[in-house]
Amino acid sequence: MLVLTNCLADVVDEGCLKTVNSIAKRIKEKCPDATIVSYERQSELTDITVNSNKLLLTGDIIKVLRKCDSEILFLPFPAKSSATALRSFILSWISPRKVRILYSQISDISFLAGILFRLCRADFIVLSEDTRRKMERVAGKSKVKRIKAGVQTDKFVPVSADRAKELKEKYGLSPEKPVVLHVGHLNKGRNIEQLLKISDKYQVVLVTSTLTADEQDLQLKSELQNNSVKIIEDYLPDIQEIYQLADVYFFPVEQEGRCIDSPLSCLEAAACNKPVVATSFGELKEFKGNDGFFFIESFEEDKLNLLIDKAMSCIADTRRYVMEYDWDNSVKDILFPES
Numbered sequence: 001m002l003v004l005t006n007c008l009a010d011v012v013d014e015g016c017l018k019t020v021n022s023i024a025k026r027i028k029e030k031c032p033d034a035t036i037v038s039y040e041r042q043s044e045l046t047d048i049t050v051n052s053n054k055l056l057l058t059g060d061i062i063k064v065l066r067k068c069d070s071e072i073l074f075l076p077f078p079a080k081s082s083a084t085a086l087r088s089f090i091l092s093w094i095s096p097r098k099v100r101i102l103y104s105q106i107s108d109i110s111f112l113a114g115i116l117f118r119l120c121r122a123d124f125i126v127l128s129e130d131t132r133r134k135m136e137r138v139a140g141k142s143k144v145k146r147i148k149a150g151v152q153t154d155k156f157v158p159v160s161a162d163r164a165k166e167l168k169e170k171y172g173l174s175p176e177k178p179v180v181l182h183v184g185h186l187n188k189g190r191n192i193e194q195l196l197k198i199s200d201k202y203q204v205v206l207v208t209s210t211l212t213a214d215e216q217d218l219q220l221k222s223e224l225q226n227n228s229v230k231i232i233e234d235y236l237p238d239i240q241e242i243y244q245l246a247d248v249y250f251f252p253v254e255q256e257g258r259c260i261d262s263p264l265s266c267l268e269a270a271a272c273n274k275p276v277v278a279t280s281f282g283e284l285k286e287f288k289g290n291d292g293f294f295f296i297e298s299f300e301e302d303k304l305n306l307l308i309d310k311a312m313s314c315i316a317d318t319r320r321y322v323m324e325y326d327w328d329n330s331v332k333d334i335l336f337p338e339s
Contacts, residue, residue: 001031001335002068004061004091005075006040006052011235014185014211015260016104019127020075021045022150023102026331027073037064040077056087057094065095073334074101074122078260081109085116092121100124102334105282106131107257114138125334128261128283145337148283149262149330151322156271158319159244167245173203173230178312181246181274183207183239183265184253186224186231187215191279194252196227197301198308204229207242243272248311251278252296267325270318275311292318 007020024045027034036045039052039061050060065072072095076084084103092099099122106126109117117124117139124144126132132146159167165175173179180198184190186208198204206229208216225231236242243249249269253259262283266276270292277294278284287293294311296304 001027001034001070002037002064002072002097003027003034003075004037004039004064004072006038007075007077008036008038008043008045009041009211010043011210013235013239014209015264016078017211018264019104019150019260019262020102022152022327023075023331023334026327027335030331030335035068054083054087056091062094065097068095068097070097072097072099074099076101076103078103078105078107078257081107081113082116085109085113085120088122089116089120098123100334103127103131103135104260104262105257106134106261109134109138126261129286130282131261145333147330147333148325150327151264151267151271151325153271153319153323153326156240156243156268158273164245164247167241171205171232171242171245173205173245177201177203178247179203179205179245180248180250180308181205181207181242181269182250182252183242183268184251184259185209185215186217186221188217188220189255189258191252191254191258192217192224193220194299194304195224195229195250197299197304198250199305200228202248202308205232205242205246206230207232207236207239210235240268240272243269243274246272246274248308249274249276249278250308251276251281251284252299253281254279262325267322270322273316273319275314275316276318277308277311287321290318290321292316293321 009017012018012021035047037048038046039050042049051058088101101122102125126146135144168175180202195204251266275292279296
């Protein structure tokens with residue numbers, strides 16, 4: 001297999017990058033002869049680095065594709081649907097081999113994008129039921145497969161109450177006061193301002209992405225800090241500890257295209273057996289009705305805090321619902337799509 005991507009990086013604290021790096025790493029482990037080809041970004045996983053342009057039409061890429069004697073898996077960074085569809089269409093026609101393309105998110109599909117997806121010779125892999133249905137309408141059912149991804153369930157694990165208190169102290173938090181956590185970008189469109197409504201009986205913690213540090217909403221950042229929200233901006237290699245110290249995970253994102261279709265932070269929190277308070281975003285809809293998942297129907301301050309209080313008082317058993325989203329299962333579905 002040849003894997004072509006612009007999503008590999010050595011510092012991985014963003015949903016799409018984490019998705020692609022997790023998949024590429026496991027493909028390499030299971031298929032050591034797989035070739036990882038990077039453009040724009042690269043990491044220690046990269047075997048070959050090539051030059052590219054917006055259309056993927058460069059001598060480097062064409063040369064690599066023509067030498068390939070196996071299937072090609074394309075893992076692109078999210079972009080507007082027309083640009084994504086155009087690149088996918090071109091790649092599928094210049095490649096001499098079968099191409100499959102994994103989209104971590106697809107926003108509204110434009111008329112042009114719909115035509116290009118229909119004419120594209122590739123098959124598509126998506127991460128949510130919503131996107132599967134959307135892509136099937138324009139490309140046809142036979143060309144679209146949904147996989148469940150992804151969380152590293154042997155890293156994101158539950159810990160004892162005593163360990164959670166130790167971790168709160170480690171990160172400068174009160175060990176006795178409950179923590180409401182959100183992990184994600186501090187930029188417009190993520191609905192992060194809802195953190196300001198959370199009662200002061202909770203410690204509110206926001207862990208931001210280093211990838212989008214230059215896109216931060218500085219006014220909102222100042223408001224959050226002035227309202228005692230603890231913002232962690234450093235890259236955390238042991239990010240699982242932040243989930244383990246939390247008492248409730250909070251996910252307020254509503255706007256399509258502002259997060260990958262399968263919000264990894266919610267899955268990682270659930271793998272640590274934390275209750276999740278969230279919007280009905282993307283793949284999260286699949287967890288409705290499951291114990292420990294609480295869905296936001298209103299952002300009115302009183303109703304929001306009542307929901308968080310309800311989550312705090314529950315005995316969470318969320319881990320069992322995300323075990324099938326483990327990365328090993330995701331990669332198995334990619335490598336053996338017919339099994």
